[in-house]
Amino acid sequence: MTSHPSVLAVMAFTLLAAPGAHAQEQGLVQSTRADLNGDGKPEAISVKWNENNGSPDFVLTVGSATHRMKVGAExxxxxxxxxxxxxxxxxxxVHSGMTDTDSVAIVFRYDGKSLQPMGSVPALTEVKGNGIILSDSWRGFWNSRDKYVVEPKTEKLTxxxxxxxxxxQEATVRESFPITQTRSDKKPVAQLAVGSRIQVVIATRVPVPGGPHTELVYLVKSSTGLMGWTTSEVLSAKTDGLTWAG
Structure with a gap:
């Protein structure tokens, strides 16, 4: 059996609180005034979305500077x-999209002359002024949290x-299923009993066979303290108590 030392480190923190609900951006406006470049003079700031016959874009204006960008949603x-x-x-x-699958916040910096796109994040979950953006993404029954930092040389979000x-997250087994030894094999660690309680501890991505995409798999702790891997499909079909949405 292949060992994954980093998994053991994560297990030690299973009592930590789960991420909060997906953050909804509050107080969005179409126009405002603020001093973005620190010269003590507030700039007029506005955004205009254009449907453009199915090829939408927006124009962001700060003072006399403008930036046009294509976008996938309103x-x-x-x-x-x-x-x-x-x-x-x-x-x-600039905040685009209305659902957990298409929402995005595109961040710009203004130097007094031009607007520079820094990158985009799914949501501005936490911004405390320390050069870090924490961003939550909905994954069907839980939020994954990613960390973005400003790269000093490029001034881009990375x-x-x-x-x-x-x-x-915790659930109850509705239909018995195995949890496996590793993320990539089918060798069972345990067969989970109907009615038993489980904890979905962590998730990671694995390649989808025959294609360029990845999918999430989950490390599960059984009621007897054993741990093994399973998939989103199995959790959805064979457990109760996970709040699936989206």
């Missing part, structure tokens, strides 16, 4: 944020990779 508005409070700059985010995501 723009809901904009917000002002301060990604790094140690500098004099503030950022503006995703910090994680091998595992904490899930921390």
């Amino acid at each position: 723009v809901q508005g904009l917000s002002i944020l301060d990604v790094d409070s140690s500098d004099k700059l503030k950022e503006v985010a 995703l910090v990779p994680q091998e595992f995501y904490y899930v921390g």
